[in-house]
Amino acid sequence: MTNPPTPVRPSREEAEEAVRVLLRWAGEDPAREGLLDTPSRVARSYEEFFEGYAVNPEELLQRTFSEVDDYDEIVLLRDIRLESHCEHHMVPIIGRAHVAYLPRKRVVGISKLARVVEAYSRRFQIQERLTSQIANTIDSVLEPYGTAVIIEAGHQCMTTRGVHRPGVSMVTSRMLGVFRDNSDTRRELLSMLNRPGMSEFSA
Numbered sequence: 001m002t003n004p005p006t007p008v009r010p011s012r013e014e015a016e017e018a019v020r021v022l023l024r025w026a027g028e029d030p031a032r033e034g035l036l037d038t039p040s041r042v043a044r045s046y047e048e049f050f051e052g053y054a055v056n057p058e059e060l061l062q063r064t065f066s067e068v069d070d071y072d073e074i075v076l077l078r079d080i081r082l083e084s085h086c087e088h089h090m091v092p093i094i095g096r097a098h099v100a101y102l103p104r105k106r107v108v109g110i111s112k113l114a115r116v117v118e119a120y121s122r123r124f125q126i127q128e129r130l131t132s133q134i135a136n137t138i139d140s141v142l143e144p145y146g147t148a149v150i151i152e153a154g155h156q157c158m159t160t161r162g163v164h165r166p167g168v169s170m171v172t173s174r175m176l177g178v179f180r181d182n183s184d185t186r187r188e189l190l191s192m193l194n195r196p197g198m199s200e201f202s203a
Ligand SMILES: Nc1nc2c(ncn2[C@@H]2O[C@H](COP(=O)(O)OP(=O)(O)OP(=O)(O)O)[C@@H](O)[C@H]2O)c(=O)[nH]1
Pocket: 086, 087, 088, 125, 126, 127, 128, 155, 157, 158, 161, 162, 163
């Protein structure tokens, strides 16, 4: 389920040289003063953008709380900021994810749901796979009655290049267990998502 990192990782020097090649290819002079540090900045940025390859998302969910045996309603973490990169053009995908599950016996610290989103986002992705990976991991580790993930995101490969359609967003969802099989549960989730934002509580 997790994508292993490329077995032979190029060195930092090779990565920086690749940036110089791209600069030259774009028509620039990498020796120009303003660009001298750019290859190392780009390499550092890549370490941050793609740190998800070094994270095992399943491990993030290992610590659970089982004392919550009388909570049998939906847990929803909504509006999780999502920053990823499109694997086709290597440009940003920016959006938000909503993650819900119906606990069977264990609940997880809510920050861990956001960490799972981050672990898969910080890789080269397409939105459909990103959505499925997050849902499948939560479902297989927590074994809840159901898991749902909905992602809304803008793709810079569509907004800043190519077809140039600013303002367009892509919506994907993956519903598992009761969210897939029980229309009442799915409707309840969608009504929770449609409630007005509660930003006064999120400061
Ligand atoms: N389904 C899906 N498509 C994506 C995603 N991110 C980017 N794409 C699309 O992937 C497609 C790649 O198409 P290609 O024809 O190979 O590439 P291209 O010539 O750069 O296409 P244009 O973007 O239309 O200029 C484009 O239609 C992108 O909009 C994603 O997360 N999911």
